[in-house]
Each structure stands twice: as C-alpha cells, then as structure tokens.
Amino acid sequence: MSGxxxxxxxxxxxxxxxxxxxxxxxxxxxxxxxxNQLFINPIIYAEVSIGFQKIEEMEVVLSQxxxxxxxxxxxxxxxxxxxxxxxxxxxxxxxxxxxxxFIGAHAAIEGWHLLTRDTKRFQYYYPKLKIISPDSNCLPxxx
Numbered sequence: 001m002s003g004x005x006x007x008x009x010x011x012x013x014x015x016x017x018x019x020x021x022x023x024x025x026x027x028x029x030x031x032x033x034x035x036n037q038l039f040i041n042p043i044i045y046a047e048v049s050i051g052f053q054k055i056e057e058m059e060v061v062l063s064q065x066x067x068x069x070x071x072x073x074x075x076x077x078x079x080x081x082x083x084x085x086x087x088x089x090x091x092x093x094x095x096x097x098x099x100x101x102f103i104g105a106h107a108a109i110e111g112w113h114l115l116t117r118d119t120k121r122f123q124y125y126y127p128k129l130k131i132i133s134p135d136s137n138c139l140p141x142x143x
Contacts, residue, residue, distance in 0.1 A: 004036040004132070005107040006067065007116035008047035008099075011040075015051050015061060021117060024134055032115060032132070033066065039112065040067045043102045072106055079105035083125040104129060 006029065012018070013025035032038065040048075040062065052058040083105060084097040100118065104126045107114040113130040114122060122131055 002036050003039055003110060003112035004032050005039045005041070005103065005110070005112045005114050006044065007103060007114060007118065008044045009117050010115050011044070011048050011062070012051060013117070015048070025117070028115065028132065036113075038067050039070050039110075041070055041072050041103070041106050043072065043099045043106075045069070047099060070106075070110075072102060073109055076102065076105040076109040079109060086125060101125065 009021075010025045010029060013021040014029065016022075018025070029038075045062065048062060049055075049058055052061075080097055080101040083101045084092075087094070087098075087101070098121075100121045103116075104114065104122045106112075108126045108129050113132050115132045116122065117133055119131055119133045119135060122129055
C-alpha cells in the first residue's frame with residue numbers, strides 16, 4: 001500500500017459538491033482509497049476547516065478511519081522554506097510561505113503521491129513530486 005497526500009481542494013470539491021469538480025474528485029478519491037493510505041496534515045486540515053462551523057461536523061467528514069493524520073516533518077518545513085525562497089527570488093509578492101509550499105514539501109519528503117487539482121506551483125517547485133490531477137495519467141493504483 002502506498003501513500004497519498006490529499007490536497008484540500010479535492011476534499012472541498014466533495015464537501016461543497018462543486019459543479020465542475022465533484023465527479024472527478026469523488027471518483028479519484030474513491031479509487032485511490034482502495035489501494036492507498038490517504039493522508040492529511042495540519043495545513044490541509046486547517047484549509048478544509050473553513051467549510052465548517054463546528055469541529056464535530058468536520059471530524060465526521062475527515063474521519064480518521066479514512067484519512068490518516070500526519071504531522072508536518074521538520075524536513076518538509078525546511079524544504080518549504082527553500083521553495084518559498086525561490087518564489088521570492090523570481091518575484092513572488094507574498095511575505096510568508098504559502099500553504100502549498102508545505103503541502104508539496106510534505107508529499108515530496110515522504111515520497112508520497114499528491115492528489116490535487118492545483119498543479120502548477122507543485123510542479124514548478126517540486127518537479128520530482130508524483131502528482132495525480134485531472135491533467136495527469138498518473139494513478140498509484142495497481143490494476
């Protein structure tokens with residue numbers, strides 16, 4: 001069984017029943033869960049929390065039976081800082097590292113695939129990261 005870090009955009013597509021992305025996100029998440037351990041980290045948890053009024057409601061959706069919660073490793077924080085430094089060098093305007101830097105670094109450090117729709121930043125800053133997206137044919141699912 002391999003690991004798969006699930007980006008918040010995929011979870012939010014399902015929760016909000018996004019008209020454009022619900023079908024893709026729910027289908028790929030279901031298929032991926034059959035043969036992969038699904039992971040989230042505190043950054044993803046925080047991003048998903050914006051869709052809920054109460055933590056108890058969110059706990060049902062982000063059930064620990066489905067999503068294993070993993071803390072962000074120090075090595076991932078270091079790598080996120082390096083990616084953010086690159087971002088600033090090429091003209092990025094944000095003054096604090098963006099959540100995507102931590103999410104991408106976490107998947108990269110752990111050697112997991114990343115399930116996301118937002119691929120550009122991940123591909124640019126983490127070129128070796130295995131990304132599952134609507135644009136990719138990469139599925140860590142044995143058939």
